[in-house]
Amino acid sequence: MQIVWFKHDLRLRDHEPLFTATKNGISILLYIIEPELWRQPDLSFRHYDYLVRSLCALDVELKKKGHKLSIKVGDAVKILGDLSRKHNVKRIYSYKETWNSWTRKRDIRVKDWVNNAGLKWIEFQHNGVVRNLSNRNGWSNLWYSEMRKPIALIPATFDTIRVKSQEIPSPDSLGLNHDGINEFQKAGSFEANQLLESFMSHRGRLYTYAMSSPLTARSACSRLSPHFSFGSFSIRQVFQTIDNRNKSLSYLSDQDRRGWTKSFRSFQSRLRWHCHFIQKLEDEHSIEFESLHPDLVGLREDSLNLEFLERWKLGLTGYPMIDACMRSLVQTGWINFRMRAMLVSFASYHLWLHWRPISIYLANLFLDYEPGIHYSQVQMQSGTTGINAIRIYNPIKQSLEHDPEGVFIRRWVPELRDMKKEEIHEPWKTPDKMNGYPVPIVDEKSARKNAASKIFLLRKKTGFYENSKKIFDKHGSRKKLLKRPKKNKASFISSQKQFSFEN
Ligand SMILES: Cc1cc2nc3c(=O)[nH]c(=O)nc-3n(C[C@H](O)[C@H](O)[C@H](O)COP(=O)(O)OP(=O)(O)OC[C@H]3O[C@@H](n4cnc5c(N)ncnc54)[C@H](O)[C@@H]3O)c2cc1C
Numbered sequence: 001m002q003i004v005w006f007k008h009d010l011r012l013r014d015h016e017p018l019f020t021a022t023k024n025g026i027s028i029l030l031y032i033i034e035p036e037l038w039r040q041p042d043l044s045f046r047h048y049d050y051l052v053r054s055l056c057a058l059d060v061e062l063k064k065k066g067h068k069l070s071i072k073v074g075d076a077v078k079i080l081g082d083l084s085r086k087h088n089v090k091r092i093y094s095y096k097e098t099w100n101s102w103t104r105k106r107d108i109r110v111k112d113w114v115n116n117a118g119l120k121w122i123e124f125q126h127n128g129v130v131r132n133l134s135n136r137n138g139w140s141n142l143w144y145s146e147m148r149k150p151i152a153l154i155p156a157t158f159d160t161i162r163v164k165s166q167e168i169p170s171p172d173s174l175g176l177n178h179d180g181i182n183e184f185q186k187a188g189s190f191e192a193n194q195l196l197e198s199f200m201s202h203r204g205r206l207y208t209y210a211m212s213s214p215l216t217a218r219s220a221c222s223r224l225s226p227h228f229s230f231g232s233f234s235i236r237q238v239f240q241t242i243d244n245r246n247k248s249l250s251y252l253s254d255q256d257r258r259g260w261t262k263s264f265r266s267f268q269s270r271l272r273w274h275c276h277f278i279q280k281l282e283d284e285h286s287i288e289f290e291s292l293h294p295d296l297v298g299l300r301e302d303s304l305n306l307e308f309l310e311r312w313k314l315g316l317t318g319y320p321m322i323d324a325c326m327r328s329l330v331q332t333g334w335i336n337f338r339m340r341a342m343l344v345s346f347a348s349y350h351l352w353l354h355w356r357p358i359s360i361y362l363a364n365l366f367l368d369y370e371p372g373i374h375y376s377q378v379q380m381q382s383g384t385t386g387i388n389a390i391r392i393y394n395p396i397k398q399s400l401e402h403d404p405e406g407v408f409i410r411r412w413v414p415e416l417r418d419m420k421k422e423e424i425h426e427p428w429k430t431p432d433k434m435n436g437y438p439v440p441i442v443d444e445k446s447a448r449k450n451a452a453s454k455i456f457l458l459r460k461k462t463g464f465y466e467n468s469k470k471i472f473d474k475h476g477s478r479k480k481l482l483k484r485p486k487k488n489k490a491s492f493i494s495s496q497k498q499f500s501f502e503n
Contacts, residue, residue, distance in 0.1 A: 001087050001161075003080065005094040006031045006069070007103075009126070009231035010054045011189050012061055014151045016124040017093035022158035024091070028083060029062065029160055031055055033073045038174040040102050042371070044364035045176040046333055050187055052168055054230045057188025065156075070163040076106055077113045083163065084119060092119060095126040098282040100371045101289070127235040128275030129282050129372075136478060139279065143272055147239040184333045184367055185226055192227035196238060199224075199267075200245045207263035213402035214325060217336035222267065225334070225368030228274060235271050242268055278372030280475045287375045289356070292471055293386030295464050299454075300354040308351040311441055312343075313361055315413075318440035320424060321399035322346050324412035331412075333367030338402070341381045342393040348382030349392045349451035350442050355382040383455050386468040387476055390455055392448050399425045413437065 004021045006029070012018065021027045038048060059069045072079045083089060092114065097103055114121040125131070128143035171178060185191075199222045210220030227233045246264045249257045281287050291297045311317050315326035325339040335343070343362070347353045359378040363369045380388045403409055406424035410417050415437040416424050423430045428439050458464065 001026055001028070001089045002091040002093060003028045003030050003083060003089050005080070005092055006058070007094060007097050007231075008099065008229065009095050009234075010058045011232050011234065012058070012065075012154055013189065014234040014237045015154070016152045017095060017122070019152035019154055020122070020124075021091075021093045022154050026159040026161055027093075028070055028087065028089070028163050029067060030070050030072065030079075030083070030163075031058075032076050032079050033071060033169060034076060034106070035073065035169065035174055036075070037102055037106070038176060040100060041360050042100055042363040042369065043176075045171050045179050046181070046184060046365075046367055047369060048171050048174065048176050050184060050226060050230060050367055053187035054232060055168075057190065057232070061189065067158075067160045068162045069165070071165040071168060072163075073166045073169055077109050080110065081113065081117070084117065087161070087163070090119060092121045094121070094123055096123045096129070096131050097126065098129050098278050098372055101285060104285060127278075128272070129278045131282060133279070133283060135473065136279075136476065138478075139276075140272070140478065143275055147236050147271075149236065151234075151237060151240065179330075181331055181333075183331060185223065187226070187230065187232065189227075189232045192224060192233040195223055195227070196233070196241060200242065200264075204263045204267065205259060208266045211336060212338045213408075214328065214336055214339050215403055215408045217338075218334070221336060223334070225370075229368045229370045235274060239268060239271050274370075274373065276477055277376040278370065280376045281372035283474060287379065288371060291355070291384035292379055292475075293384055293464075294467055295458060295461055296384045296386060299384065299458065300348070300352055303352055304354055304357065305351065308441060309347075309353055309357060311438070312347050312351060312353070312358075316438050316441075317346070317351075318428065318438040319346070319395040319399075319444070320406075320409045320413050320416060320427060320437075321395045321403065324403075324409045327412045328408075329362075329365050333365065338398070340377070341391070342395060342398050344378055344381035345391060345393040346395055349455075350395075350444065350447040352447075352451060355379055355384060358382070385471065385475075386459075386464065387472045390452065392452060394444065394448065396425055396444060 002021050002025050004018050004027050009015060009017075010031075018027075018029075037043065055069065055071065062069055072083075080092065097107060111121065125146070128146045130139070130142060133139070203219050204222065205220075206216075207220050210216035224233060224238065228235065242264050246261055249260055252260065284292070291299065312322070312326070315323035315330070317323055321339075322343065325335050325343055329335040329343075340362070344355070344358060347358045348355055355378050359375060362378065363371075363374055366374070376385075379385050381391070383390050399409065404421065406416075406419065406421045409424055410419075415435040416427055416433075418435070419427060419430065419433055423433065427434050427437055431439075
């Protein structure tokens, strides 16, 4: 008897723990809702709602095959212990989970219990994230070979026993307040397949051109991120499906084929980034709480302006593109990469807010919250990694470039609905038409300059480069270094604007 413990891998296809278990005995298919996890500050109502919908979708798939998902509520060690005693369980199968600090500590407790109880816990590598990696050399090759392994297909029939499920707790009982919003993406593997299909057949044609504007990205990006976060798709499945589609494009004109191939290659690189960023958290758990670069610890710790934080959260900064993006994110749970980066850049440079409260608020909003990507990205965009180029996004420039007609802004900032496209990017210049919309929270140019000078001053500090080098050796992607000449310390210090390591 064995348990297959589902975590952030709510699917049947390409599920190695399940695949292996089906060959080795009778299984209990288990998901544990852990109330304490749901009380952590990075989790929110919308995540729980999406989880419940994903569990229902998985159960429907299982039912079609004559099986049932057993849902238990409580502490994992207790539940695994009770089930093991009652059903004489010998082995537990799951993926290695690289998630938040709470799940990491829970896994340490489970490991202790498994060892004491004399059971076996067989954990499988999740996507391309390697546990106990000694360094990043060759990681990319490892990732590609992982992606090219055969898909794990479960047999048509296998043996399970049905263990009675407990009632799914209401969000209220877990302390999760309904945010009153019901516009989120659909859950489950069926929906994930539909999304991938529409991305490969038409939505993704102009992926690389359309991904930067919040107007076009919503449809041109795959929108698979919540499915990866909850595991209704494996990264390998998607990588291989895209590869196969790319090979079957010979019927297209040269121009169309080249266009699609460009989209697919760019998309596949992002699948690699997905694992690259989670690998950082796997290798250094403190990324969730502490600035990566030791010389940048303390940078903003003492200066949290609560009014600035609140206005940023509410989408009331007086910069239309920032506010439109924030309001759209609150309402839909998704915004494209560039606008995520701009929101963090504005909060951490212009408003000089520490990345930690920013990251928690955004984690709550992103339906696709994935700690490994999230904390690495928030730190990168707020300049605390020390190995990435400093990018301070100018919200007016972003607005002019990515929403020149003001369509996106008018949709999300109705106060400005009546402004002309020439006015809408800088509404404070037409004060009689502002309709209650606030004046800018800070002066864009001086706030940007101020932040840049503080950061670059620190980067000049003795020992900064050496610490950055250590961070790069541990976490930096080696991919681009193969193509670009390495810069040395002297070129870093003289340029000051860019850092020598690419990420
Ligand atoms: C501050 C900040 C926080 C972020 N937090 C998250 C997060 O919590 N969860 C999350 O999944 N993504 C996060 N991202 C990365 C990225 O914005 C999203 O993955 C992407 O917007 C999801 O939309 P999509 O699935 O349509 O992406 P697509 O463009 O279709 O890309 C396909 C997949 O590739 C991966 N991917 C794409 N871009 C990146 C990237 N820059 N880094 C790592 N992986 C990437 C994702 O898994 C994505 O689903 C964050 C980015 C920033 C700047």
